[in-house]
Amino acid sequence: MPSHPYPFQGLTDAQVEQSRRENGTNALQDTSNSAWWEALKETVTEPMFILLVACTVIYFSLNELSEGFFMLGAILVVSAISFYQDSRSKKALEALKTYTQASTAVIRNNEVVELPSSEIVVGDVVVVSEGELIPADGTLLQIHDFSVNESILTGEAFAVHKELQNAENNQVFQGALVQSGQGVFETTAVGQHTRLGKIGTSLATIEAEKTPLQLQIDQFVKRMAAVGAVIFVLIWGINYVQSRDVLGSLLKGLTIAMSVLPEEIPVAFATFMALGAWRLMQQGIIVKQTQTVEALGSATVICTDKTGTITENKMALHRLYVNESEEALGENQWQNAPARRLIEVAMWASEPAPFDPMEKALHEAYRQSTEKDERSEFRLVHEYPLSGKPPMMTHVFENQSGKRIIACKGAPEALLRHSTLSDEEKEKVHRQVAAFAADGLRMLGVGVASFEGKTFPEKQQELAFEFLGLVGFYDPPKPNIAKVFKQFYDAGIQLKIITGDNSLTTEAIAKQAHFRSTTPPLTGEELLRLSPEDAEKKIAETTLFTRMFPEAKLKIINTLKAQQQVVGMTGDGVNDGPALKAAHIGIAMGKRGSEIAKQASSLILIDDDFGKMVDAVAAGRKIYNNLKKAIQYIISIHIPIILTVALPLVLGWVYPAIFTPVHVIFLELIMGPTCSIVYENEPLEKRSMHQPPRPMTTTFLNLRELSISIVQGLMITAGTLFIYQYSVRQGYSEDQTRTMVFATLVIANIFLTLANRSFFNSVIESFKYKNNLLLGVIGITIVLLAGLVYVPVLANFFKLTPLSLNQLGFVSLVGLVSVGWFEGFKWGKRKRFW
Structure with missing residues (x-):
């Protein structure tokens, strides 16, 4: 006897x-080699790589071999860091692809098993239901109200x-979506041999539009590169006029160009986003x-x-x-008897083969309550799919003797x-509906009809x-x-329930x-009957939306977006697809x-736990805040490098x-790991989830935050130039x-790293945040500085000399003061907050 409701045995293990x-x-074709070459191409076309190569060529041309070989080593180190960052991001994204791979119900060895779609072979008998993606090409063997959307192939x-x-209409194709x-079906083609594979269509090749933050970062980096180009030409020209030395002047110009270029920013952005998505995946959230x-x-x-989000399903x-x-x-x-x-x-x-939780419950209740199970004696001869507002559905069964059953279920209002x-x-039934709904029950009306003819009504x-x-x-x-809701409210996030259930049941569950x-x-x-002005007002005010259908859901999402809200939308069914696609965050x-819901969404909760959305929002805030810290750190530390290199040259x-x-x-090699490793690992600050969400249009380039970074950079510059003049005197x-x-x-850079861990809390408070990589990176920086100053071979190469204890203490004090003022600024900020 088969252990499933389908009259097919499927392939055996040997046949598979x-x-x-x-x-x-x-399985999809492996493209790892091309990915490696793509990474190599990206590395060698980076502006910093090109500048390093230019400096290396000039050093060798000037017969300064030690500097030339050092720059060669720097090229290898910078390339290795770039490859490392790229591999971290790609590994995280590959892991996400593995988790997002669809699974499929397949009949094998006379049992229904769930398998990754990549394991399907020709000859497999596959079961697909409403909302799922068809995983391979095949010929249909059995259908119930079966329709598909083949727009991916036909448009x-x-x-x-x-x-x-119908031989022309009994085929299904990979990539199509089951609409109802x-x-x-029996699989006839897999992988690259499917119709989709042959025409080379792949959703993975579609490039996503850049976000506002990405666009801001791109624009900022381009502007800095333009500024660097202007300063490079200026410095080169000034030096050439003074010295008439083309290569020497070019080297000085390239030095300033290297100090201006903020190549760490796009690397930090890509790293933060990819690793953030990977960390969310570890928590059961696929981005x-x-x-x-x-x-x-x-x-x-x-x-x-x-259902299933607020409730246990x-x-x-x-x-x-x-x-x-x-x-x-x-x-x-x-x-x-009446109840049975x-x-x-x-x-x-x-x-007949239920996949909806309520239908499964009804089949189980029938099995337990009936005196004789007649399911095997009847066959489905006609069906009316779920339709109407509110919806209902009807099935017509007959047995061999001609006995007919016409059964209907749906929203009580529709049946009545x-x-x-x-x-x-x-009216009596309506009162009972209200009584059931007050207890939070989800209800279906049930009815039966008689019809003797062979030509069934159209509707x-x-x-x-x-x-x-x-x-x-x-x-x-x-x-x-209830705890999850409170966390959202504390974070300043509005919640709205959008359901197909009736108002009374929804109100009861919401209250519980x-x-x-x-x-x-x-x-x-009611929503669609409102005027546009009234609809906008109602959507903004209302938190419970009931008896919703796709058009109404989509209207809510689009209206909220038009009101400058950043909207997340949860859903699981075919009808949720348009709203999930329209939302900023489809969940x-x-x-x-359903596979349609997963395809339309941008985020998947692996175990259906809505509470994970709190973690997701917290992670989003943490990643943005840490990225902002990293970018502000990059801006702040680049300013003293640029001015310390440029001003002595320009002012004579x-x-x-x-600096050469x-x-x-060397300073670039310190800054890269600091921004991409230290700040990426910073934990969420305590007050982050008790603040309102930031506007989507707000980026790191707002005037206040940029001004702070510039002032920090200028203060460090003042410290370095003070030491310069002090040393000369x-x-x-x-x-x-x-x-x-x-x-x-270098010492100011260390203090800046510590100070910028929080733009609100003190350094002492920040030390309570666990970040194992922080002390490691700072420790390595101190060891490298000590090596460059006190190891003769390194000191001679870098044209440095050992510092006395007093000199070291003095520069440390100046480095501390050039950054330490920011602690006073944060203290004043906290006072205003309190």
């Missing part, structure tokens, strides 16, 4: 192996109804596009469905209302509207239904949902979950979510070439002056 050898698998975005008897019903991480930190409204049959006896019956009172008939008709109105009940009887609403009663399912709120709502629910039909459920000071390319590249040599200035800049 044979098919795999003969026809290959459904026509409408449902195609399939027919078993359920189908079973399909890394730019979604940026939007998470800005979310102002999250629209959530009810258990969908256990809990209570019945039998219209014949006008009785409401609990779980232990279903043994009388109500359950039986509700089961016949469900799919098309039933034979009198107005008084309908199910044309049948006259005998109303049998109500079946009520209890789906309790999740135990943690401690959901904040001060306005009455708004239904989909699909990993377990119960006694030691004009205080070897000094600048003390009669120090060029090498000793260079050492004093260089040490001041």
Whole structure:
């Protein structure tokens, strides 16, 4: 006997192996080699790489071999860091691809098993249901109200109804989406041999638009590069006029160009976003596009469905209302004939092979309550799919003797509207609906009809239904949902429930979950009847939206976006697809979510835990805040490097070439790991989830934050130039002056790293934040500085001299003061806050 409801045995393990050898698998083609070459091309075309090569060529041309070989080593180190950062990002993204791979129901060895789509082979019998993506090409064997959207192949975005008897219309193709019903097909082509594979279409090749932050970063880097080019020409020209030395002047110009170029910023952005997405994946949150991480930190409204998100999605049959006896019956009172008939008709109105939780519950209730299981004796001869507002569906079954069952279920309002009940009887049912809803039950009306002819009416609403009663399912709120709601409210994020359920049930569940709502629910039909002005106002005010359908959901999302809200939307069904796609953050459920919902979404909760969205928002805020810290650090530390290199040259000071390319590249090698490793690992600051979301348009380039970074840079510059002039007045040599200035800049960099861990809390408070990499990077920086100053071979190469204890203490004090003032600024900021 088969252990599943389908009359197919599927392939055996041996047949699977044979098919795999003969026809290959459904896996995508490996492109790792091209990815490696792409990374190499990106590295060698980076501006910093080109500048390093130019400096190396000049050093060798000037016969300064040691500097030339050092620059060669710098090229290798910079390239290695670039490859490392790139590999970290790519590994994180590859891991995400593995997790987002779809699974498929396949019949093998006479059992239904869930397999990754890549493991399907030719000959496999595959089961696909409403909302799923067809994983391979095949020929249909069995269908129930089966239609697909083949727009990925044809460009026509409408449902195609399939027919078993029509050879031209019984084929399915990889990439199509199941619009309705359920189908079973035998696989005829996989992988590159499918129609989709042959035409080379791939969703992965579609490039996502850049986010506002990405655009701001690109513009900033381009402006800095332009400034660097102007300064490079200026310095080169001034030096050439003074010295008539083309190569020497060019070297000085390249030194300033290297100090201006903020190549760490785009690297930091890519690293933060990719690793942020990877860390979220470790928490059970799949981010399909890394730019979604940026939007998470800005979310102002999250629209959530009810079933399975707020509730546990258990969908256990809990209570019945039998219209014949006008009785409401609990779980232990279903043994009388009218109750059993109500359950039986509700089961016949469900799919023969159920995939919906409520239909599964009805099949199980029928199995437990019936005296004789007749499911194998009847076959489905006609069906009316779920339709109408509110919706209902009808199935027609017959057995061999010609006995016919016409069973219908759907929204109670829909069944009552098309039933034979009198107005008084309908009013009694409405009162019972209200009573069930007050207990938070989700209800379906159940009816049965008679029809003797062979040509069925075009619409199910044309049948006259005998109303049998109500079946009520209890789906309790999740135990943690009240806490989750509070965390969202504390973070300044609005919550709105958008559900297809009725208003009374939704209000009851919302109350049990401690959901904040001060306005009455708004239904989909009521929403679409409103004028545009009234709709905008209602959508802004209302928090409970009931009896929603796709057009109404989409209207809510688009209206909120037009009101400058950053919108997250949860969903799991086919009808949620348009709204999920339209939202800034489309959130699909990993377990119960349809493939259409997952395809349309930008984020997937693997275990359907809505509480993980709090973690996702916190991660989005942390990543944005840390990226901002890293970028502000980069701006602040670049300013003293630029001015310390440029001003002595432009002003004609006694030691004009205080820094050379070897000094600048050393500073660059310190800054890269600091911004991309230290700040990327910073934890979330305590107050971050008790502040309102930042506007989506706000970026690191707002005037206030940029001004702070510039002032920080100018203060450090003042410190280094003070040490420069102090050293000259003390009669120090060029090498000793260079050492004093260089040490001041490196030590100020260390203090800046610590100070910028928080732009609100003190350094002492920041030390309570766990970041194991911080002390490691600072320790390595100190060791390297000590090596350059006190190891003779390195000191001679860098043209540095050892510092006395007093000199070291003095430059450390100046480095501290040039950054330490910022602690006073933060203290004043905290005072204003308190």
